[in-house]
Amino acid sequence: MPELPEVETIKRELEKTILGKRIVEVCVRNPKVIRQISIEKFKRGLQGATFKHILRKAKMFILELSNGKSLVIHLRMTGQLIYPGDGKTSRVSFHLSNGKILDFKDQRLFAELRLLDNWRSLKFIRELGPEPFELTPDRFRHKLAAKKSKIKPLLMDQKFISGIGNLYAAEALFRAKIHPARPASSLSSKETEGLFKEIKDTLSEAIRYKGSSVDQYVQLSGKPGDYVRYHKVYDRKGEPCRACKTLIKRISLGGRGTYFCPKCQR
DNA sequence: AATGGGACCTGCGCGC
DNA sequence: TGCGCGCAGGTCCCAT
16 A cells, blocks of 8 residues: 555655665564565675665665665555664564664565665566656556556556556546546546646645555654545545545455545546 | 456454 | 454456
8 A cells, every 4th residue: 555655755754864874784584575585695685785875666665775786675555664663573674873773564474675686677667657757648648548448447557657556546536537447548638637637636745745544554753644634535435525425435446446436436 | 458366464344 | 242254455477
C-alpha cells in the first residue's frame, strides 16, 4: 500500500535525516527480505559506506552509497522505514555514525531489499512506465486510447504508468467520475483529460498530507499520514458517498478490491 | 492483448 | 469466549 505519495514522503524525510551519514553496522534479523545476494555480502557492501543520494522511482527507494553501490528498497504492502528506531523489532537495522538507527520493519515479509552495483539495470525499474508527473495530457490520452483493458487495473499497471496503487487509483477515478471497469479506450478525450488532472491532484494532495495511513504505513518518524480523512471511496464499502449519499460499492477487478460510487461514476 | 488464478506472508475480522 | 477460515495487498509467473 505505500504508493507514490507515501514513498515520496519518506524519501523527503530520509534526505533531511540520513543523507551524509555513514553506516557503521547492519543487523539482519530476517534474511528473507534481502534479495539476490547473501547476507554476508549485503552487510559487507553496506558497512562503512555513506548515503550519498536518495532517489525515488515510482514506489521504490534508491539509496546511493559512497562506494558506488545502491540500496534499493520496495516496501510492498507492510514495509516500514523508521528513524530514529530502537533496533529491536525490525527485520533489518542500520546503525549509523551518529549513534542512531534506521530500522526496516515488515510484518508480512513481502518487502524487498537489494544491494546493487547498478540500480538502473534492475528489470523492474527498467520496465517501469512513466510517472504521472512525467506525462503530458496528450501522451496520457494516446496511451489510454491504445488499451482495451479496464481502466482501474490499467492505472495500477506499473509498466503502463508507475506510482499508482489500489488506493489512489480508486480515489482518482472517483474524482474523475469514471467507473473503474470502463475499457480505457472508451474514455472520451474530456474524460482522459479530467482523469489525468485528478490523478496528479490526488497524488499531490496526498503528498501534502504526508500519505495515507491505512494498513501499516507511517512516516519515517513513525507518525501516521493525514490523508485518510480525505478519502472519498477507498475502504468505505457500505458508507454513503460524500457527494450523493449513494452507498459505496466494492467489487473485484483484476483480483483487487475496488471501491466506487455506482451513481457518481459512470 | 486481456484476463484469471496462484504464490508469497501474517494479522485480523468474520461466522459459527 | 474460542477457533479456524478467508481475506488483504504489490508484483511475478503461468495458463487460457
